[in-house]
Every structure is written in C-alpha cells, then in structure tokens.
Amino acid sequence: MKNALVIGASRGIGLEFTRQLLKGGWSVYATARSSSDVKSLEALNATGIQLDVTNPSSVAGLGWTLDGLRIDLAIFVAGIYGANAGAKEVPSTLEFDAVMHTNVLGAMQLIPLIAPMLEESGGKFIFISSLMGSIAATQSSFGWVYRTSKAALNMAVKSASTDYPGAVFASMNPGWVQTQMGGSNAPTSVYESVSKMLGVIESLSLRDTGSFQSYDSREMNW
Numbered sequence: 001m002k003n004a005l006v007i008g009a010s011r012g013i014g015l016e017f018t019r020q021l022l023k024g025g026w027s028v029y030a031t032a033r034s035s036s037d038v039k040s041l042e043a044l045n046a047t048g049i050q051l052d053v054t055n056p057s058s059v060a061g062l063g064w065t066l067d068g069l070r071i072d073l074a075i076f077v078a079g080i081y082g083a084n085a086g087a088k089e090v091p092s093t094l095e096f097d098a099v100m101h102t103n104v105l106g107a108m109q110l111i112p113l114i115a116p117m118l119e120e121s122g123g124k125f126i127f128i129s130s131l132m133g134s135i136a137a138t139q140s141s142f143g144w145v146y147r148t149s150k151a152a153l154n155m156a157v158k159s160a161s162t163d164y165p166g167a168v169f170a171s172m173n174p175g176w177v178q179t180q181m182g183g184s185n186a187p188t189s190v191y192e193s194v195s196k197m198l199g200v201i202e203s204l205s206l207r208d209t210g211s212f213q214s215y216d217s218r219e220m221n222w
C-alpha cells in the first residue's frame with residue numbers, strides 16, 4: 001500500500017483528496033488544525049495529524065510523527081485567500097502576513113522536512129497553487145495579496161525542484177472550485193477538480209519536475 005500525506009485536509013479540496021485517495025487504496029496521513037477535524041479525518045480511516053503550517057513547533061512535530069515512514073505522495077493544500085482588494089488599496093500588514101505565512105512560508109517550512117522522504121521513495125510533492133498565481137495569465141489585480149502569494153509559492157516549488165532531483169515537484173491549478181474559498185458560484189465541483197488532479201498527478205514523471213500543471217491536463221504558463 002502506498003502512503004500519501006495531505007496537508008490541510010479539514011475541508012474543501014484537501015478533504016476531497018483524502019476521501020478519493022482512501023477510496024483508491026492509499027494509506028493517508030491527513031492534517032488539520034483543530035482536534036475535532038483530526039477526529040473526523042480518523043473517522044474516515046485516515047491517520048489524522050494536528051498541524052498548523054504557520055507554526056514552526058507544529059511543523060517540527062510533524063517531522064517527529066512522520067519519522068521513519070515512507071511517503072510516496074505529499075500534497076500541500078493549506079491556503080487562505082485574504083481580501084479581495086486589488087492594486088488600488090494598500091494591504092494591511094495583518095492580511096499580508098497571514099496570507100504569506102500560510103501560503104508561502106507554510107510550504108517553505110515543509111519542503112526541507114518532507115522532500116528528502118519523497119526522494120527516498122521516488123515520490124511526488126504537489127502544491128495547490130492557482131490560476132491567480134500565474135503571472136502570464138494575469139489580466140486584473142483583485143485579490144492581489146493572494147495572487148502574489150501563489151506566484152511566490154510557484155517560485156518556491158520551481159526553485160526547490162532543483163535541490164531534490166529524485167522527487168517530482170509540481171504546482172497545480174485546481175480550477176475554480178466549489179469550496180468555502182471558491183464559493184457556490186464556482187463552475188467545478190470539488191469531486192471533479194480532485195479526481196482530475198489525481199489523474200494529472202498519476203501521469204507525472206521525473207521529466208515533469210518543476211512544472212505548473214492544471215487540473216484539466218493543460219500545462220500552465222508561469
């Protein structure tokens with residue numbers, strides 16, 4: 001049985017990854033911030049782990065929990081959106097710090113911890129980014145703190161891929177998805193987004209490391 005780690009699995013896309021991976025026969029280690037969400041993940045037959053990606057001691061605790069385990073697939077899903085404001089407004093320090101700490105520093109803290117485990121297994125490290133993080137696709141500025149955070153996440157992923165050549169690193173656009181973050185007007189169900197992303201992840205090989213993928217099988221422009 002292969003082992004997957006889903007980081008940020010309390011709801012939305014991370015919870016759906018956990019469900020579909022379990023259904024596909026994976027053993028799943030799934031993280032959530034609250035102990036009640038950890039219990040709900042365990043009720044699904046995942047191994048629940050309490051983790052706040054912004055908290056260095058919580059991240060160190062994850063290292064102890066995973067020590068000695070084989071991890072074949074890790075998916076960094078945790079993320080927050082912040083304000084919808086664009087470039088005509090100055091972001092608050094509070095918003096900037098919260099979004100950057102979660103979406104960027106969260107991933108950067110986990111990479112040195114988990115990437116060596118993935119190199120050992122020849123595994124894959126997938127980071128849920130966004131179309132809004134694509135500089136090439138940008139046509140407006142709404143959500144500019146979030147956009148900036150996902151572009152920064154993309155750089156973290158691309159640059160880290162050069163240090164861990166034995167694992168596949170990829171950023172992934174999940175589409176606009178019906179979750180708490182995406183809202184009910186989003187065109188894509190969480191089931192469809194995740195099942196398509198799992199298909200793309202399955203198809204990736206070492207040749208694809210350092211790439212920006214989309215749930216609908218298009219390779220994205222950075």
Ligand SMILES: NC(=O)c1ccc[n+]([C@@H]2O[C@H](COP(=O)([O-])OP(=O)(O)OC[C@H]3O[C@@H](n4cnc5c(N)ncnc54)[C@H](OP(=O)(O)O)[C@@H]3O)[C@@H](O)[C@H]2O)c1
Pocket residue numbers: 007008009010011012013014032033034051052053054077078079080102128129130131173174175176177178179180181182183186
């Ligand atoms: N939905 C979309 O249309 C869309 C589009 C593009 C990209 N994305 C990206 O997809 C990912 C998942 O989003 P979603 O739509 O599923 O949103 P969501 O329903 O709001 O879920 C966000 C998840 O991130 C977790 N999280 C937030 N801060 C965290 C922290 N400090 N430590 C650990 N976990 C934390 C949340 O846990 P708690 O329950 O503890 O808050 C929750 O599990 C995000 O990275 C998002 O940017 C979503």
